Amino acid sequence: MSLGVLPWQDIAKAVGDPVATLAHAIPFIGIIAGPFAALLGATILLISANSGVMSASRLTFAMSQFNFISNWFNAVHPRYRTPYRTILVFSGIGILQLVLSFLTPNAMDTLGNMYAFGATTGYILVFIALIKLRFTDPYAPRPYKVPLNIKINYRGRMVEFPILGVIGTLGISTILFEVILTHAIGRIAGPAWIILCFLYYAYYRRSKGYPVFGNIPRDWEAQQIKVLEAAEEYDLLEEYKQALAERDRLEAKAHVN
Incomplete structure (x- = not known):
């Protein structure tokens, strides 16, 4: 479609703003569409950057609560009620990345x-988490569930194995291999960042006496109930409690038999 608006040579020259250039070349409305496309792109970029700061800060805040990283990150601003330490740290890392990139x-x-x-x-980890949680937390309420699930017996209970989770893991792993193969900086900076973070994680866990490759015993069911109560998701809370009650009933029946 873009080649019907401009020759590919003109598009190749506009490597910095190809969408705005194409929009500007549209007959009749191009004079308005060009600046509007640029403004829309800047707005989306701002929203994406804000979402990145929010997700990174909240994720690390939660990780500190569960002892994956230092409790120093587990701090909320007294006035704004935001995890300000994680926001400052990861915003600083983002600024450092920009500075190094422009060098x-x-x-x-x-x-x-x-x-x-x-x-x-990140996408690979999402798919792995999807598969893992189907086995370790099969009773959690799931208002939306990906299709193509196969029910299998796992340690005496039925779990829904996600076929799409496996397909997604294999597919994204292939893309990751291609990224590492074709992106010189990505295959250096990316693995280096993962190794650096893992070394920090291993150091912190060992310094606190926590297992590096194991879990700290927790009552995850009580944690899930607490989260649902705090979010006021009472329908999901009731569904979760009924699922746990049914599980306990079946386990008690199996022990009697």
Whole structure:
């Protein structure tokens, strides 16, 4: 469709703002569509950056609560009630990435390399978590569930094995391999960041006497109930309690037999 608006040579020249250039070339409305596309892109970029800061800060805040990283991150601002330490730290890391990227010949290419590695790695972890939670937490309420699930017997209980989770893991793993193969900076900076974070994680867990590759015993069912109560998700809470009660009933019946 874009080639019907402009020749590919003109699009290739507009590497910094190809969408705005294409919009500007649309007959009759291009004079308005061009600036509007640029403004819309800037707005989306701002929203994405804000979402990135929010997700990174809340994720690390939760990790500190569960002893994956230092409790120093588990701090809420007395006035704004936000995890300000995690916001400051990861905003600082983002600024450092920008500074280092602009020291390279092509800053946007460098940032794209790192993003490609980080995004694909994140998607793989999501699919792995999907598969893992189906086995370790099968009773959690799931208002939405991905299709193509197979019911299997796992340690005496039925779990729904997600076929799409396996397909997604294999597919994104292939993309990650291609990213590592074709993105020079991504295959250096990405794994280096993961190794650095793992070394910090291992050091922190050992210093506190926690297992590096194991779990700290917790009452996850009570934690789940607490989360649902705090979120006022009473329908899901009732569904979860009924699922646990049914599980306990079946286990008691099995022990009697």
